[in-house]
Amino acid sequence: MTAEYSAHHLQVLEGLEAVRKRPGMYIGSTDSRGLMHCLWEIFDNSVDEALAGHGSRIDIVLHPDGSVEVRDRARGIPVDVEPRTGLSGVEVVFTKLHAGGKFGGGSYAASGGLHGVGASVVNALSERLDVEVDRGGKTWAMSFHRGEPGVFANGAPDSAFTPFESSSELRQIGRAPKGVTGTRIRYWADPQIFTKDAAFQAQELEQRARQTAFLVPGLEVVITDQRGDEPVETTYKYDGGISEFAEFLAPDAPVTDTWRLDGSGTFTETVPVLQPSGAMVPTEVERECHVDVAVRWGTGYETVGRSFVNIIATPKGGTHQQGFEQGLMKVLRAQVEQNARKLKVGNDKLEKDDMLAGLTVVLTVRLAEPQFEGQTKEVLGTPAVRQIVSSVVSKELAARFASTKRDDKSQTTQLLEKVVSEMKARVSARAHKETQRRKNALESSTLPAKLVDCRSNDVADSELFIVEGDSALGTAKLARNSEYQALLPIRGKILNVQKASISDMLSNAECASIIQVIGAGSGRSFDIDAARYGKVILMSDADVDGAHIRTLLLTLFFRYMRPLIEEGRVFAAVPPLHRVVVINPGSKPNETIYTYSEKELHALLAKLTKAGKRWQEPIQRYKGLGEMDAEQLAGTTMDRAGRLLRRVRVSDAEAASGVFELLMGNEVAPRREFIIDASDRLARERIDA
Known part of the structure; x- marks a missing residue:
């Protein structure tokens, strides 16, 4: 230097x-x-x-x-x-x-x-x-x-390379x-x-x-x-073009058909043009921008959107996406205001998220020499495109609402009802969320009476165990560390939220209790920073019913509290299946070994037989968490020093969404085909039961 x-x-x-x-x-x-x-x-x-x-x-x-x-x-x-x-x-x-x-x-x-x-x-x-x-x-x-x-x-x-020298x-x-x-x-x-x-x-x-x-x-x-x-x-x-693309991307059952909104507009811009002499001369040129959009609303609340400029994907949006949202908001707000009395809107106003809920959209624009931000072309920057897209979307969508065809009238009515219900759910969720705060002496009474809370106010260190049944709750109360472990019992199998509407989910006592206790809201209003616990641990029995309950709970988290899963804060407890007491000779105390699967049990017994050791018969097979005493439950499932947790992750949200829809959705035929086709490939040891 x-x-x-x-x-x-x-x-x-x-x-x-x-x-x-x-x-x-x-x-x-x-x-x-x-x-x-x-x-x-x-x-x-x-x-x-x-x-x-x-x-x-x-x-x-x-x-x-x-x-x-x-x-x-x-x-x-x-x-x-x-x-x-x-x-x-x-x-x-x-x-x-x-x-x-x-x-x-x-x-x-x-x-x-x-x-x-x-x-x-x-x-x-x-x-x-x-x-x-x-x-x-x-x-x-x-x-x-x-x-x-x-x-x-x-x-x-x-291989040997010889570069050209003179020419x-x-x-x-x-x-x-x-x-x-x-x-x-x-x-x-x-x-x-x-x-x-x-x-x-x-x-x-x-x-x-x-x-x-x-x-x-x-x-x-x-x-x-x-x-x-x-x-x-x-x-x-x-x-089929982008209409077929939108159908392919759509994750839910349809509320409307796939509508095509297309049109074009012109604008002028000054660009340097290369002259035959080799000089770059600023020249005003007229550009044409063609807009083609496929939109479809479904029963869910997720938004699936793809935007493209000359078939180049723009995952971070840009002026064309801004124009689409502007045109969409203009038309839907006007339609809701015109039908406010019929829809019982009141004084609330639609927001962008209400309109985007359940929307699948493929947005394409084509124009010469678009301006991108950087070589990777992830954001469109051409300013004039915004107004052109907004104008095309407004005009085409307004014509759809003005159509006198029976199908169009039916679908536009259903769409308005959907966006208004999303607005009401958002307003309700916001009011619900405002009542949820990290507990203190004044607010603890707003939480469900069945919550057995912890003393710590440190969110990162605290854990919420969602426990299956009151019998397991009684043992878990004695087994937990009350400083940082909270317990919330649920009764049986909660609502399958993949099939239910948002209002049904919010009115379900078990779902509402879980959302209220976690304290971060639900759906689009979910705020992970407001979550009251650092870990949420699902603790269900190690049997088929327990696996079903865990799946229903995960469906609730996946659909309405997904950021918790994406940040790796949702876990499944892994309670043991068997308790083997190994008999030691003389005055040496017997040894207790827990196993977590049939395969692991057989391997342990073979190992003990080979070593010439005996064990107490019969071997205890736990049918549920309630069969354990507090010491056993703490040592195997709740105590941080000895427990085993399975972290729930969503590495590919789209693929996971498809699996949830297949296994928990309204369509029975695809699920039946999946079960039939996959039955011969299923290994028994993969069944978590």
């Missing part, structure tokens, strides 16, 4: 050096997420061609050697010489940053690519990249090593059938850049392929995974 700092300390990174030096700036990270981002850059180039009307099939092949290949039957990358650089179009695309056909030159009306850095970034971060182009009846090829063009000795990424060459390697054009790109990610555990995620790839097939009706996306013992090929093709 030196105190001197002058111009010769500055570095200028040329070309692709900047990408290799700071890859995170271009692809976000160098783990699996960044690896997948590189694949999306190549894949989206092929999708842009399909959007422009060229090519109806894209193939993605995951090779056993870790490489990935993307093939299309579009126009093919230009192979002629780009006049200003003197290089072929292929070399320009893969070696020059900010070079491409998506800067307003007329090749693409709307595209996901904007910055001209996608293919060149992937090339810079690849140990090897091979590209083949079918164009003009010929097949052309070129290879690159960490962004540098040249020739490899053979097909392996680590590079786009090789002709064969003839293409007449009229056939397209591009094939295969690359090996550079191990110098990416972490060792970075790998292509098959599930994420399938989700992206499915999503793209929904967004581009008629496009066929084929994924071939050759990394296993046998190749696995999956094909995605949908003709």
Whole structure:
């Protein structure tokens, strides 16, 4: 280190050096997420061609050697010489940053690519990249090593590489059938850049392929995974577009059909336009923005939304999403005000969350040269899009409410009733929540009488045990540590909230008691910071009924208090199944061993037999928590020093939601099919009973 700092300390990174030096700036990270981002850059180039009307099939092949290949039957990358650089179009695309056909030159009306850095970034971060182009009846090829063009000795990424010296060459390697054009790109990610555990995620790839097939009706996306013992090929093709996508995403039973709201608008913006002379001249241009939205309301309260700009997902929203919410709020508020007397609204006003409850929406906009925030394109920034989307949504939705068709009138009436009921539930929940505070001497009387609370006010250290039945409660009172362990008994099986409405759930005594005791509200108004306990532990018997009760409780937490599960604050106690008393010889006291499954019991008995030890018969088999005395319950299930807890997690909320709907929802037929299909694959030891 030196105190001197002058111009010769500055570095200028040329070309692709900047990408290799700071890859995170271009692809976000160098783990699996960044690896997948590189694949999306190549894949989206092929999708842009399909959007422009060229090519109806894209193939993605995951090779056993870790490489990935993307093939299309579009126009093919230009192979002629780009006049200003003197290089072929292929070399320009893969070696020059900010070079491409998506800067307003007329090749693409709307595209996901904007910055001209996608293919060149992937090339810079690849140990090897091979590209083949079918164009003009010929097949052309070129290879690159960490962004540098040249020739490899053979097909392996680590084979001898000879870079071009004086001039590079786009090789002709064969003839293409007449009229056939397209591009094939295969690359090996550079191990110098990416972490060792970075790998292509098959599930994420399938989700992206499915999503793209929904967004581009008629496009066929084929994924071939050759990394296993046998190749696995999956094909995605949908003709229904975003309406079919919304139906696929919807997690609940419908209140309305899937409605399509589409339209367009124009706006002007001043952008720098490249002139033939090479100068950039600010020019006012007129843009057209096409809006296409699929909306569907269901019986649940969750909002499932996907937004896209030129088929590029914008998970963090942007001006198009703001416009959609603005238009939606304008129409629904007006409709509720017009029908206020009929709906018995009173003085309360609709809020955004009331309208979004149970909504599944796929929002797409298409426009030339959209403004994104950053290369990862997660947020749309074009200001004018907001008003255009708002105007289209308002106009189309208002027309739906004004329709005289019987189905439309019925569905719009049901929708208004739903949003108003959501508003009333929110107001009720807020009033309920305001009465819930961390207990003190004045407020303790507001809690249920059956709650056996703890003395500690330290939320992080406190634990709430939800106990099955009064018999177990009596033992648990003696077994608990009253300083930080609270007990709440429930009577039998609580309401199945997957089938019940919010009002039914709130009026159910057991559900209401649990929500009141936890003290953080429910549903959208749930505030985890207000929760009165650091851990919630479900303590039910180790039998089929106990497992059912635990499932019902988890359904309640999953639907109405999910942040507790997401933060890992919900646990299932694991009480023992058996108590084995080992007889020790002489005056040595007998030893007590607890086992938690039949398999563990048999293993223990075999071990004792082999050691020549005896045990008391009969072996005690606990049928419920009430059969334990306080000392046994404390030592095995409640005392922090010796207990075993199973943390309940939601690693994939969407997948978990599907499982809950299948097992606990209104539709019986899918559940019956699941039971029949899965019965032959079920191992008895997996049954938690």
